[in-house]
Amino acid sequence: MSPAKPPAKPPRAPGRAEPSTPKPAPTAATKAIHTAWPLAVIGALAMASGNPLTPTTAGGDTTLASPPPAREAAAMPAATLSSDRVSAHFIDVDQASSALLEFPCGAVLIDAGARDQTSVDHLVGYLDAFFARRPDLHRRINTVFVTHTHVDHNRGLEAVAERFDIGGYVYNGHLTGSGRVGAKWMADHARQTKIPTDSLSESQISSSQGYTDGVVDAVACPRVDPTINVLSAAYPENPGWDEGEYDNENNQSLVVRVAYGKTSFLFTGDLEEPAIDTLVEKYRASGALRSSVYVVGHHGSANGTTRGLLDAVRPDIAVMSMGRPDVHVPWTAWAYGHPRRDVVELLDQSITRPRDRIEDVQVADGVKRFSPYTIRHAVYATGWDGPITIAGDASGVLKVEREPGG
Numbered sequence: 144m145s146p147a148k149p150p151a152k153p154p155r156a157p158g159r160a161e162p163s164t165p166k167p168a169p170t171a172a173t174k175a176i177h178t179a180w181p182l183a184v185i186g187a188l189a190m191a192s193g194n195p196l197t198p199t200t201a202g203g204d205t206t207l208a209s210p211p212p213a214r215e216a217a218a219m220p221a222a223t224l225s226s227d228r229v230s231a232h233f234i235d236v237d238q239a240s241s242a243l244l245e246f247p248c249g250a251v252l253i254d255a256g257a258r259d260q261t262s263v264d265h266l267v268g269y270l271d272a273f274f275a276r277r278p279d280l281h282r283r284i285n286t287v288f289v290t291h292t293h294v295d296h297n298r299g300l301e302a303v304a305e306r307f308d309i310g311g312y313v314y315n316g317h318l319t320g321s322g323r324v325g326a327k328w329m330a331d332h333a334r335q336t337k338i339p340t341d342s343l344s345e346s347q348i349s350s351s352q353g354y355t356d357g358v359v360d361a362v363a364c365p366r367v368d369p370t371i372n373v374l375s376a377a378y379p380e381n382p383g384w385d386e387g388e389y390d391n392e393n394n395q396s397l398v399v400r401v402a403y404g405k406t407s408f409l410f411t412g413d414l415e416e417p418a419i420d421t422l423v424e425k426y427r428a429s430g431a432l433r434s435s436v437y438v439v440g441h442h443g444s445a446n447g448t449t450r451g452l453l454d455a456v457r458p459d460i461a462v463m464s465m466g467r468p469d470v471h472v473p474w475t476a477w478a479y480g481h482p483r484r485d486v487v488e489l490l491d492q493s494i495t496r497p498r499d500r501i502e503d504v505q506v507a508d509g510v511k512r513f514s515p516y517t518i519r520h521a522v523y524a525t526g527w528d529g530p531i532t533i534a535g536d537a538s539g540v541l542k543v544e545r546e547p548g549g
């Protein structure tokens with residue numbers, strides 16, 4: 144259903160962080176920092192954790208958000224990531240997208256894509272292992288978002304919905320595109336099993352912080368309450384793009400922002416340049432696009448990231464979901480040429496936080512054409528790194544975590 148009047152979100156605990164109250168309630172870890180740490184470190188942490196005028200100047204994917212120069216590092220205690228945290232798991236689904244957001248009291252899935260059945264099995268296996276580790280969540284995903292109706296974003300939707308308890312489903316209302324079979328199946332399944340559903344269009348987004356309701360934001364943790372907003376949705380009318388751009392399902396992608404105190408993630412689906420420009424213009428005044436982690440649009444495609452978007456987001460870390468360059472068959476990163484060199488260079492230049500390890504990777508100069516690149520800043524990709532988890536706490540301390548052996 145698409146409720147005319149959205150259901151009210153459950154009452155919030157005091158100290159809700161964003162957008163109404165910028166300062167989250169201190170966690171045990173941040174309290175400890177403020178009682179025991181040298182002022183210089185507290186200053187570095189405060190600077191790193193979200194002052195929009197002061198981007199992080201250094202980093203390294205340790206638990207320290209903004210460490211001092213290397214020669215002083217040994218004398219400084221590392222900032223610890225609070226156990227009260229959000230973890231975004233970028234699941235390796237090959238040339239496709241699926242990210243699981245893990246909160247202290249819930250879970251949210253943004254896209255359930257997969258390149259093929261093997262990737263679907265991998266997605267489901269990852270979620271099985273996750274819920275085995277978090278039995279307190281009772282195999283419940285509070286909300287499943289599908290950014291748009293392409294198979295690389297919803298091929299695994301049926302498998303996920305049949306295996307796990309889905310609390311709500313949010314999509315752009317489109318039943319066309321390469322993922323239409325899965326989208327129709329899910330619409331029917333949600334109706335039959337009474338899963339609350341939002342099919343969102345731009346006409347519902349009136350706030351300068353985007354749209355939210357009890358389906359979009361169904362996670363209400365007692366200590367730090369996450370804030371989930373949809374910043375862009377389906378366009379019922381062409382906002383002035385070329386006809387081909389308007390008919391392109393990529394440009395109808397949901398844009399989702401998830402905040403946990405001062406840690407935030409921005410998902411732009413597969414938006415391409417005209418829709419990105421419209422998005423940036425829409426939130427220029429409110430600054431609502433500013434996020435600590437940018438989930439790189441359109442798998443690192445040449446048309447999925449712009450300088451204007453990066454200027455608005457100002458991420459500390461970027462992460463891409465795409466396949467490996469050495470699989471030479473159709474529908475792969477190799478066939479599409481993802482990620483494109485220009486985008487990787489733009490990200491590598493815009494982000495100042497160093498990578499946890501400098502890596503020689505392959506980037507695309509065009510479709511089916513790759514060459515080496517040495518990536519030095521905090522830009523990660525499932526096709527380079529395998530599954531990547533980015534954890535952050537309410538104070539904005541970020542940490543990149545890899546699977547054992549990753």
Ligand SMILES: [Zn+2]
Binds near residue numbers: 296
């Ligand atoms: Zn895609």
